[in-house]
Amino acid sequence: MSDITTYQHYIDNAFVGSDNLVEVRNPANADLLARIPEAGNEQVERAIAAARAAQKGWAAKPAIERAGYLRQIAAKVRANAPRLARIITVEGGKVPALAEVEVNFTADYLDYMAEWARRLEGEVLTSDRAGEHIFLLRKPLGVVAGILPWNFPFFLIARKMAPALITGNTIVIKPSEETPINCFEFAKLVAETDLPRGVFNVVGGTGAGAGSALTSHAGVDLISFTGSVGTGSRIMAAAAPNITKLNLELGGKAPAIVLADADLDLAVTAITASRVINTGQVCNCAERVYVERKVADQFIDKIASAMAATRYGDPSVESDLDMGPLINQAGLDKVAQMVRTAVEQGAQVITGGAVADKGKGFHYQPTVLAGCATDMEIMRKEIFGPVLPIQIVDDLDEAIARANDSEYGLTSSIYTRNLSAALKASRELDFGETYINRENFEAMQGFHAGTRKSGIGGADGKHGLYEYTHTHVVYAQE
Ligand code: NAD
Numbered sequence: 046m047s048d049i050t051t052y053q054h055y056i057d058n059a060f061v062g063s064d065n066l067v068e069v070r071n072p073a074n075a076d077l078l079a080r081i082p083e084a085g086n087e088q089v090e091r092a093i094a095a096a097r098a099a100q101k102g103w104a105a106k107p108a109i110e111r112a113g114y115l116r117q118i119a120a121k122v123r124a125n126a127p128r129l130a131r132i133i134t135v136e137g138g139k140v141p142a143l144a145e146v147e148v149n150f151t152a153d154y155l156d157y158m159a160e161w162a163r164r165l166e167g168e169v170l171t172s173d174r175a176g177e178h179i180f181l182l183r184k185p186l187g188v189v190a191g192i193l194p195w196n197f198p199f200f201l202i203a204r205k206m207a208p209a210l211i212t213g214n215t216i217v218i219k220p221s222e223e224t225p226i227n228c229f230e231f232a233k234l235v236a237e238t239d240l241p242r243g244v245f246n247v248v249g250g251t252g253a254g255a256g257s258a259l260t261s262h263a264g265v266d267l268i269s270f271t272g273s274v275g276t277g278s279r280i281m282a283a284a285a286p287n288i289t290k291l292n293l294e295l296g297g298k299a300p301a302i303v304l305a306d307a308d309l310d311l312a313v314t315a316i317t318a319s320r321v322i323n324t325g326q327v328c329n330c331a332e333r334v335y336v337e338r339k340v341a342d343q344f345i346d347k348i349a350s351a352m353a354a355t356r357y358g359d360p361s362v363e364s365d366l367d368m369g370p371l372i373n374q375a376g377l378d379k380v381a382q383m384v385r386t387a388v389e390q391g392a393q394v395i396t397g398g399a400v401a402d403k404g405k406g407f408h409y410q411p412t413v414l415a416g417c418a419t420d421m422e423i424m425r426k427e428i429f430g431p432v433l434p435i436q437i438v439d440d441l442d443e444a445i446a447r448a449n450d451s452e453y454g455l456t457s458s459i460y461t462r463n464l465s466a467a468l469k470a471s472r473e474l475d476f477g478e479t480y481i482n483r484e485n486f487e488a489m490q491g492f493h494a495g496t497r498k499s500g501i502g503g504a505d506g507k508h509g510l511y512e513y514t515h516t517h518v519v520y521a522q523e
Pocket residue numbers: 192193194195196197219220221222250251252253255256257260271272273274275276277279280294295296297327328329427455493495499500
């Protein structure tokens with residue numbers, strides 16, 4: 046008991062305890078790792094008030110000074126990278142190599158957003174009136190509430206904090222209750238920098254508790270949320286009475302289209318890696334495959350071998366793994382139920398298809414399902430596990446139509462050597478992103494956004510940055 050850390054909220058540069066605690070466990074072996082505080086209304090109120098009190102002074106600083114703080118934090122992250130990566134592995138089940146990529150990418154992202162300091166721009170517009178000047182200014186929104194998921198918990202801190210802070214906002218972050226330790230450790234690093242008080246705050250807790258208190262609060266100017274469609278919808282409802290601005294990065298059901306002329310080995314390698322990365326728990330990794338009939342048997346053979354060769358287990362004790370466990374019992378039950386239903390509906394298990402016998406953790410076998418059809422749940426609902434359902438199509442038109450027939454619209458991919466086919470797919474696929482002859486991993490200078498239920502607004506690059514601002518048009522008559 047005694048060596049289990051109890052974390053505290055980080056509010057107004059002070060660590061604040063709570064009577065209500067939530068346990069955090071290792072998903073690979075169910076070990077108790079830490080306890081985190083659950084913020085009630087009073088602590089959420091304090092955090093928002095601290096962020097509000099700090100915001101005007103923060104926004105008044107030249108952007109290049111704000112950038113300096115982001116760079117200080119990036120340096121702290123780099124200096125602590127192995128320790129932070131280890132935390133991400135132990136609390137989230139992420140393999141060590143990917144956890145290291147996440148930490149380094151987070152530091153790079155903070156630096157990247159700092160570079161925008163000298164590039165934030167307004168506009169000067171042409172007037173219809175003689176002697177009038179029209180200026181379009183970009184201003185911070187005020188206080189941002191950042192609500193994080195568990196699948197890339199550390200990177201998501203920076204993805205919300207860095208654009209918020211560089212544009213002059215202050216922020217209150219609520220990490221996922223599944224993976225909060227990395228965020229509380231990040232807060233300790235922030236506390237070691239000169240960042241002015243109240244600019245960055247962390248409150249711990251569950252969605253129903255702290256999350257709901259934050260998102261229904263009238264003192265929040267932007268809710269920046271990454272998570273599931275169901276929670277996104279509940280947050281929209283909570284935001285409605287206050288008309289709070291929303292940025293929602295929600296789930297995906299990424300289709301991968303494999304045409305007969307594709308480099309099949311490349312497609313197999315890329316799609317397998319994308320389905321296995323973070324144990325299939327990534328919003329933009331291949332969740333369903335449409336393969337052209339002529340190469341279907343060959344493709345299914347190859348990808349079944351590749352998936353079956355996946356090395357998996359407990360990443361907190363084994364470092365050389367391709368994937369770890371699923372995040373929790375509910376995640377494991379959902380994947381197992383979806384595979385069972387798919388089989389009842391006529392899918393064939395080519396490899397895998399069962400819960401893995403690996404001790405107390407939430408492990409599922411890497412699985413390939415052939416004979417899938419459009420109406421099956423496995424082709425329509427986000428799986429979030431290492432299961433790849435495959436449907437055979439006759440041509441590109443059918444593949445595009447089936448890919449677009451989804452309530453999700455985050456990312457998509459196509460494998461072909463035919464430039465015209467790739468261009469046609471880019472034009473006709475109705476998604477926020479399309480990868481040609483590769484899979485997921487968006488660039489920080491891109492724009493990560495989805496159509497349909499995959500979200501509202503987006504993140505990264507110039508377009509993501511300006512989501513944290515509002516416009517203010519000034520009409521000046523000489
Ligand atoms: P989730 O929706 O269960 O939880 C996300 C966060 O919302 C957690 O911090 C949780 O505590 C909080 N929350 C839950 N209920 C709430 C409520 N009523 N009010 C306020 N906050 C509440 O999602 P998850 O399981 O952590 O993450 C997985 C999901 O996230 C997947 O659907 C995945 O596709 C999606 N995701 C999307 C992106 C993207 O960029 N589009 C990136 C990563 C993950």
